[in-house]
Amino acid sequence: MLTRSELLAREQSLRSTKTLSVYLTAWTDDPAKRETWRIELKNTLDARREGLRLASHAEREDYDACVRHLWEYLNPVHGVLGEPGWVAFVTTDGVRHAEALPVAMPLRVDWGVGIQLAPYIRVLKNHLPAIVAVVDAKHARVYRYAVNRLTSVASMRAH
DSSP states (O other): OOOOHHHHHHHHHHTTTTEEEEEEEOOOOOOTTHHHHHHHHHHHHHHHHHTTSSHHHHHHOOOOHOOOOHHHHHHHHSOSSSSSSSEEEEETTTTEEEEEEEOOOOOEEEEEEEEOOOOHHHHHHSSOOOOEEEEEEEEEEEEEETTTTTEEEEEEOOO
């Protein structure tokens, strides 16, 4: 996962470039829905393309090139992508960044100049760990909460 500074560097490098930003939920525990993300993504990409019908020919060609690069990247994947969420930033040069995310993301496809940062910043916020201590007269337990997981770090007993 990108750090905040890496994300800002990526944003600066693509700030003036037409970019397809894609966020999606990539995992399900229902075997019958393993390919659902692919169908939903295709429908959303098609709807976004339909919204460009009044755009210039060059704009539609750039969008189509980005969509082709995205599918070339995703075609080898069968079933789920392995993590709850997934993100990609695609330009006419190809997939500039793609990675699994530790939290599920609502399906979102944005086309425009630069990348869409807001959903990723939400992931960064959720990725920060918190330490919790539960203490009573006889026991002390320390837990770490990060990425929707609570893990036990330490446990102590008073004698």
